[in-house]
Amino acid sequence: NAGVTQTPKFQVLKTGQSMTLQCAQDMNHEYMSWYRQDPGMGLRLIHYSVGAGITDQGEVPNGYNVSRSTTEDFPLRLLSAAPSQTSVYFCASSYLLGAGNTIYFGEGSWLTVV
Amino acid sequence: AQTVTQSQPEMSVQEAETVTLSCTYDTSENNYYLFWYKQPPSRQMILVIRQEAYKQQNATENRFSVNFQKAAKSFSLKISDSQLGDTAMYFCAFMKGYNAGNMLTFGGGTRLMVKP
Numbered sequence: 589n590a591g592v593t594q595t596p597k598f599q600v601l602k603t604g605q606s607m608t609l610q611c612a613q614d615m616n617h618e619y620m621s622w623y624r625q626d627p628g629m630g631l632r633l634i635h636y637s638v639g640a641g642i643t644d645q646g647e648v649p650n651g652y653n654v655s656r657s658t659t660e661d662f663p664l665r666l667l668s669a670a671p672s673q674t675s676v677y678f679c680a681s682s683y684l685l686g687a688g689n690t691i692y693f694g695e696g697s698w699l700t701v702v
Numbered sequence: 703a704q705t706v707t708q709s710q711p712e713m714s715v716q717e718a719e720t721v722t723l724s725c726t727y728d729t730s731e732n733n734y735y736l737f738w739y740k741q742p743p744s745r746q747m748i749l750v751i752r753q754e755a756y757k758q759q760n761a762t763e764n765r766f767s768v769n770f771q772k773a774a775k776s777f778s779l780k781i782s783d784s785q786l787g788d789t790a791m792y793f794c795a796f797m798k799g800y801n802a803g804n805m806l807t808f809g810g811g812t813r814l815m816v817k818p
Contacts, residue, residue, distance in 0.1 A: 619804050625745075630706075630793050630808030646805065676745060682804045685735060685797070691804040693747035 591615070594679050594694035601669040601701045609664040609697050611679035617692075619682045620662040624648065624675040625696075631678060637662055669701045704729045704796050708809035715784045716817050722769075723779045723812045725794030734798045736770065736777045737806070741791040750792070753777065784816045 595610045611620065621636035623646075633646030635654040643654050651673060653665040662681075666673060677697045683689040705728045715721035727736070738750040753761045753770050760768050765785075769778045781788055794809040 621804050621806075623806075628811075630795075630810050631747075631806070632808070633805055636805050647807075678747065680747075680804045680806075685804070690749060691806070696745045 592679055592681050592692045592694040594677070594697045596697060597695070598698045599700070601666070601699065603669060603671060603701060605669050607666050607669065609666075609677055609679075609699070611662045611664065611681075611694060612660050613662075613679075613681040613692070614660065615681065615683075615692065616659060617681040617683055618659070619684070620656065621646070621680050622652070622654065622662070622664045623678045623680065624673075625678065626675050634664065634677075666699075671701045673699065674701045675699060704731070704798060704807045706794055706796050706807050706809035708792075708794055708812050710812045711810070712813045712815070714815040714817055715781075717784055717786060719784055720780060720782045721784055721814065723781075723792055723794075723814065725777045725779070725809055727775050727777065727794070727796050727807075727809075729775070729796065729798065731798045734796060736768075737795040737797070738766070738768070738777075738779045739793045739795060739808075740788075741793060741811075742789075751779065781814075786816050786818060788814060789816045790814060 592613045618639045622634040623631035625631045637643045637656040679694040682691040734755045736753045740748040751763045765782045767780045791811045793811045795806045
């Protein structure tokens with residue numbers, strides 16, 4: 589049971605490049621989400637998904653795309669990287685919390701855009 | 703939209719003493735969860751404690767307890783018998799609804815340093 593796995597852990601991009609941050613979970617969770625954490629701040633929701641084929645925008649979606657073709661995977665795509673997207677990115681997954689379940693976070697992906 | 707405010711950017715406490723971290727939130731929802739997360743330098747997000755809004759009893763987990771004041775929209779975290787390993791960033795977080803996934807709104811965090 590690997591939990592939530594994010595790759596890559598570290599990445600440096602040049603302005604204008606595109607890339608995909610991968611997130612995979614092996615717990616059959618319906619809910620998955622992406623957050624970013626800027627220096628000295630809390631996490632902010634980028635996009636989320638309530639099941640395969642269903643995604644929606646969070647608080648800061650501009651510049652990012654997501655898709656959810658399988659229950660296990662929820663990749664985050666940066667279309668044209670900008671220095672303002674330098675951040676630490678976290679993926680999270682869970683079942684419905686009403687049953688006392690827990691939200692699982694990945695270990696984070698450090699992205700620097702130069 | 704919900705907002706979460708942590709008014710103490712930094713706090714320090716002597717080992718073995720008690721410290722309280724503050725959190726206030728703003729929402730029009732009646733059903734929601736509140737959380738405290740610990741983030742050590744590794745950046746791992748560790749759940750400390752959670753509270754369902756419909757529960758009047760304050761949640762406790764070993765040395766960690768909360769003071770949940772629903773009418774005042776306040777959710778403070780008390781750490782008793784502070785240990786060096788408690789040094790970390792602490793984030794208060796809000797999630798609306800009971801049958802919901804993991805769409806959280808976080809506060810800006812409080813950096814806690816436990817001194818020997």
